[in-house]
Amino acid sequence: MKHSHAIPLFLLGALALGTPHIITAGAYDDLVGIGGQPGNVPEPSNPEPVDPSSGYDNSDNSNDSSNTGNSGGIFNWFKPKPVDHYQKAAEIRARADRAYGKGNYSDAVKLYKRALRHTPNDADLARKLSTAESTLAANRARRNHERHVRQQEREAAHKKPLQSPVPPLPATTVRPKPSPIITAVPATFVSATQTRSSLRDIKVRIDVLRKNSPTSDLHTLDILLAKYVNTWVQAVSRNDLTDKDRESLQLEIPVRDVDETGGKPASISKNSATEALAANEEPSYGGSRDLETMLARFNADRAQQGAEQLGEKVAETIFPENIAGKFGDILALGKVSGELSRDNTPGAIKEVVDIIIGKLAIPQASFAVDGGRIYSATAFLALNKFMEDSTQAVGGTFNRKEFWESLRNQMNTGQKAVMEWIGGPDGK
Amino acid sequence: MENNIRIIIYIAVFTISLFSCLPMVAVAQQNDQQAAPATPAATRDPAPAEALLNTTIALPASCSIRVRWAQPPMGHAAAEKARLRIPDMSFSVDADGNPWIGLDDHRIVSPANMFEAKTPMPFTGFTHLDSGAMLVSTVTKLGFLVAPRAASDTGQPMQVVSFQPIAQLPGLYGRLYTGPADTLYVAVTRPGGTNDLYRLKPGAVLKGFEKILETAEEIAGVAGTDKKVFVAIGRQVYEISPETKRVTPLPATISHPITGLAITPRNGLIVSTSRGVSYLINGTFETIVETPNPRICVRKGTLYVFFPASLGVAAFDSIASLADLNHQ
Numbered sequence: 016m017k018h019s020h021a022i023p024l025f026l027l028g029a030l031a032l033g034t035p036h037i038i039t040a041g042a043y044d045d046l047v048g049i050g051g052q053p054g055n056v057p058e059p060s061n062p063e064p065v066d067p068s069s070g071y072d073n074s075d076n077s078n079d080s081s082n083t084g085n086s087g088g089i090f091n092w093f094k095p096k097p098v099d100h101y102q103k104a105a106e107i108r109a110r111a112d113r114a115y116g117k118g119n120y121s122d123a124v125k126l127y128k129r130a131l132r133h134t135p136n137d138a139d140l141a142r143k144l145s146t147a148e149s150t151l152a153a154n155r156a157r158r159n160h161e162r163h164v165r166q167q168e169r170e171a172a173h174k175k176p177l178q179s180p181v182p183p184l185p186a187t188t189v190r191p192k193p194s195p196i197i198t199a200v201p202a203t204f205v206s207a208t209q210t211r212s213s214l215r216d217i218k219v220r221i222d223v224l225r226k227n228s229p230t231s232d233l234h235t236l237d238i239l240l241a242k243y244v245n246t247w248v249q250a251v252s253r254n255d256l257t258d259k260d261r262e263s264l265q266l267e268i269p270v271r272d273v274d275e276t277g278g279k280p281a282s283i284s285k286n287s288a289t290e291a292l293a294a295n296e297e298p299s300y301g302g303s304r305d306l307e308t309m310l311a312r313f314n315a316d317r318a319q320q321g322a323e324q325l326g327e328k329v330a331e332t333i334f335p336e337n338i339a340g341k342f343g344d345i346l347a348l349g350k351v352s353g354e355l356s357r358d359n360t361p362g363a364i365k366e367v368v369d370i371i372i373g374k375l376a377i378p379q380a381s382f383a384v385d386g387g388r389i390y391s392a393t394a395f396l397a398l399n400k401f402m403e404d405s406t407q408a409v410g411g412t413f414n415r416k417e418f419w420e421s422l423r424n425q426m427n428t429g430q431k432a433v434m435e436w437i438g439g440p441d442g443k
Numbered sequence: 444m445e446n447n448i449r450i451i452i453y454i455a456v457f458t459i460s461l462f463s464c465l466p467m468v469a470v471a472q473q474n475d476q477q478a479a480p481a482t483p484a485a486t487r488d489p490a491p492a493e494a495l496l497n498t499t500i501a502l503p504a505s506c507s508i509r510v511r512w513a514q515p516p517m518g519h520a521a522a523e524k525a526r527l528r529i530p531d532m533s534f535s536v537d538a539d540g541n542p543w544i545g546l547d548d549h550r551i552v553s554p555a556n557m558f559e560a561k562t563p564m565p566f567t568g569f570t571h572l573d574s575g576a577m578l579v580s581t582v583t584k585l586g587f588l589v590a591p592r593a594a595s596d597t598g599q600p601m602q603v604v605s606f607q608p609i610a611q612l613p614g615l616y617g618r619l620y621t622g623p624a625d626t627l628y629v630a631v632t633r634p635g636g637t638n639d640l641y642r643l644k645p646g647a648v649l650k651g652f653e654k655i656l657e658t659a660e661e662i663a664g665v666a667g668t669d670k671k672v673f674v675a676i677g678r679q680v681y682e683i684s685p686e687t688k689r690v691t692p693l694p695a696t697i698s699h700p701i702t703g704l705a706i707t708p709r710n711g712l713i714v715s716t717s718r719g720v721s722y723l724i725n726g727t728f729e730t731i732v733e734t735p736n737p738r739i740c741v742r743k744g745t746l747y748v749f750f751p752a753s754l755g756v757a758a759f760d761s762i763a764s765l766a767d768l769n770h771q
Contacts, residue, residue, distance in 0.1 A: 221649075240649065251607050254590065258563060261607045265584070268610035269651035270641070281688040283658040283681060310501055310733050343509040343760075345500050368768065369504035374494035375757055378515050430607075432576035433587045436625060437609065437648045 104133035108140060111147070120151035201245035207260035210250040217243045218267055248434045266437075310372070345373035493518070495750060498734040506764045513747055514542045514554060516755025527751065534738035534749040534756075537571040542747060542756040545569060551588075560604040562588065570619040570627070571742075572645075578627065580617030584608040585629065613641055613652050620704075622667035630662040638662050640674060642685070655685045664704025664714065675701040675714060680723075697721055697728045705741040707763040713746060715739040720748055724768050731765075 111126030127144035134140060202213040221239045224232055250256075250264055273279055351370050495516060502508055513536075516522070533545030541555035548565035552558065562579070569579040578587055586608040614631025622628055625645040629652065632638050640656035656662075656674060664675035672683045673693075678700055682691045693712075703715035712723040715737050721728035738749040746762035749755075 243649070251589070256605075258605060261589075261605060265586075265608040266610050266649070268649060270613040270654070271651045272654045274653070278688065279657075280654045281656050281683050281685070281690045283656070283660070283676065283690055310499055310730060342500075342502060343511045345502075345510045370501050371504050373500045373502075375498055375500060375510070375512075375755075377493045377495060377518065377753075377755075378512065429575055429577050430587065430589055432572065432574040433578070433609075436572060436574060436576050436627075436645050 100133040104130045104137065104140070107133070108143070111143070115143075115147055115150075120147055120154055123147040124151055201242065201249040204250050204253065207250065207256060207263050210246060211263050213246055214243060214264075214266070217246065244434070244437060252430065342371065342373065345371070345375060495734075495753060495755065497752075498732065498750065501731055501733070503765070503768055506767065507761050508764060509760045511758050511760070512755060513540060513758040514754070514756040516750060516753035519753075522753045527754070529736055529751040532738070532749075532751045533566075533568055534740060534747075534751075535570050535577075536740045536742045536747045536756075537577065538573050538575045538742070540742060540745065540747075540758070542749065543569065543571070543577070544749070544754065560588070560602050563603055563606055567616050568618045570621050572621055572625040572627070573743075574625055574645075576625075578609075578619055579606065580612065580619050580629070581606070582616055583612055585610050585612055585617060585619075609648070610652075613654070614639055618662070620665035622665070622672070623669055626667060628665040628667065628672070630665060632661070640665065640672075642672075653685075656683055656690075663701045666704045666706035666712070668706065668710055673704060673706065673712060675704040677701070680704065680712065680714065693723075693726075695723055695727050702736070703739045705739050705746065707741055707746070707766065708744050709763040709766040711763060711766045713739060713741065713762070715748075720746075722765050724765065731759075 107126050107130035111123045111130060114120075114126060115123035124144065124147045127140060127147055131137060131140050131144060202210065202217075204210055217239055221236065221243065224236050224239065247264065247266060251261065256264075351372055496519060500510065502510075528547055531545075531547045533551075535543045537543060537553075537556070541553055543551060543553040543556075543558075545551050545566065545568075548567070549561050551560055551562065551566075551569070564581055567580050567582060569577060571577050576587065578585065580586075584606075586606050589605045589607050591602055591604050612629065612631055614633050616632050618630045620628040620630070622642075627643040627645075629641045629643065630638060631641070636659075638658050638661055639654055640658070640662055641652040642655050643652060644650070655672060658674075658676060660676045662674055662676060666673045670684065670686070672685060674681045674683060678696050678698070680693045680695070680701070682693060683689070697714060697716060699716035699718045701714045701716055705713045705715075707713065714721050714723075714728065717736055719730050719734055720732040720737055720739055721730045723729075732748055734748075734750055736751055738751065740747045740749075741762065744761060744763055746759040748757045748759065750757070
């Protein structure tokens with residue numbers, strides 16, 4: 016009797032299995048119950064509650080679905096697809112959880128995403144994915160920050176030798192501990208910028224020392240001044256500086272518009288200068304008028320003679336032996352007598368002075384060699400080549416390399432003189 | 444009779460040949476003169492000499508001054524071809540007595556030192572100290588020239604030297620003048636048009652620019668002694684005492700604006716004007732050189748007069764002997 020009822024039910028069940036998608040879950044469960052419980056089915060790992068709104072009614076068949084897993088019963092051959100999705104999702108989620116636990120957030124995110132492909136409506140999976148993604152992002156940000164910090168530390172480690180060897184400025188407050196030893200040894204040249212910074216530091220210390228104790232610590236002041244100048248000299252004496260470097264190495268020299276007592280300098284007002292000019296509109300030559308008049312007359316006479324127009328060709332005038340050749344390269348033309356007053360007051364006694372009037376003769380031969388120095392009247396005919404021309408004119412060969420070497424030595428000598436002029440300890 | 448005729452013919456032939464050969468000998472002599480590297484005493488040649496144009500010298504016969512060329516001038520033709528810009532020229536003499544000429548605001552030459560170079564920026568003046576230092580001013584800076592970087596030796600005819608600034612000037616358009624014991628005077632113009640004179644003492648440069656004069660007019664020349672500073676403005680020379688800050692105009696005036704001022708070892712004042720060079724004797728300026736636009740510099744008892752039209756520099760040794768006239 017019992018079997019008589021079972022046969023039609025079996026047939027109905029077989030039909031239902033042929034169209035599983037049409038059959039409801041409840042009917043299917045009934046059929047499973049008829050077929051009996053399969054044996055040795057493993058428990059699914061980490062059963063998770065499913066959102067009731069997920070579309071799958073798992074309230075009471077989650078275990079049943081697993082019971083219909085891998086073995087047992089003929090109905091297992093017709094295992095429905097959704098069951099595999101859950102299991103697959105569960106397996107993948109388990110792997111994702113392990114990856115997350117190991118801190119492998121990137122893999123965890125990937126696995127959670129894969130799991131969600133099987134159970135896209137799994138809110139818990141979605142939450143876990145979100146958590147893993149945020150953890151991964153935070154982890155990446157932290158790593159980037161650590162990398163940046165390490166990079167900065169490396170750069171700082173590289174820059175350390177470039178830092179100024181000059182000790183830091185002393186605090187304005189007096190410290191009980193001994194002051195650092197100051198030497199006049201110049202700061203090591205690293206770059207023009209670094210030297211400029213060092214110079215500023217030393218200058219500030221000098222100014223502080225001058226301001227705080229202008230007379231009590233002259234020794235330290237001397238040393239600092241020497242250090243300041245030496246550091247600067249060492250830097251500007253280099254031959255590899257660019258114009259920009261040299262510009263940056265300019266010293267900071269103060270401008271004192273008032274003296275040490277606060278007094279203003281001497282002044283010539285516009286009025287006094289203008290008055291002086293106005294008074295001199297009709298200049299009174301005083302004693303010099305005679306000589307200027309004589310010179311003007313003398314030259315006028317010569318102009319009348321046409322000498323000027325003839326290119327100033329003149330012959331040396333015969334003079335008394337006591338003055339002939341006395342004045343060197345002057346072509347003496349004549350002698351006039353001038354009156355010189357003892358002072359600039361009217362009626363003063365005047366002295367009669369013999370004045371030799373002459374012309375400066377251009378040397379007929381253009382070249383004169385004196386101790387290796389070359390004088391050339393044609394030196395400026397072609398300014399760009401005059402060194403070569405001048406040297407060749409006296410039988411030599413101009414060597415530009417030697418010239419520049421000589422020039423460099425010469426300029427270095429002049430440079431040293433400038434350094435001495437700028438001064439050090441004596442220039443307190 | 445025949446012998447007499449023969450003698451006459453011989454004499455005639457000899458005479459003709461003599462006259463025909465003379466020009467050749469003269470040309471040969473002239474060529475020899477040009478070819479030979481001549482002696483410095485060429486001016487003693489009795490033949491007519493070419494004299495410097497528009498220049499007359501007037502020296503008291505009793506003075507022991509000797510005149511020589513520190514730098515021979517160009518010939519007249521060469522000077523015309525050179526097309527020199529005379530107003531832009533600068534002049535100074537170094538401690539060895541060698542002239543330095545600024546041809547414009549970039550080129551500096553010193554034939555005696557075999558120096559020719561361009562500056563990387565326009566300069567407004569330069570001067571030499573007794574110690575051998577050469578200082579250069581630009582519109583805003585005080586500095587000096589240094590040898591160019593090795594890489595810049597490109598074989599160009601005129602190299603560009605480097606300029607090392609020492610300090611920023613207190614004003615614009617610095618003009619440099621040297622005083623006693625390598626004291627440096629720096630005249631600058633303020634943006635408002637006023638002019639200031641500052642002093643930098645050797646070895647105490649770091650102490651700063653010390654202002655010693657304010658004036659409304661442009662400063663044309665500065666010279667100094669240990670206690671006094673002389674400043675030329677317009678046609679007047681002022682005596683300034685930096686300690687007492689007293690300004691005293693000298694009673695002597697001159698007929699043309701002063702362009703330069705120098706002082707001899709015996710504290711005699713020499714001025715240059717647009718028309719010549721004059722010396723202060725007994726309170727009046729006496730002309731000793733009449734020439735257009737000369738520049739002057741006194742170094743170790745010698746007055747150097749630069750003639751910009753020909754680039755020649757004449758040295759007047761023992762110029763301080765002019766002071767003897769004060770006692771005549």
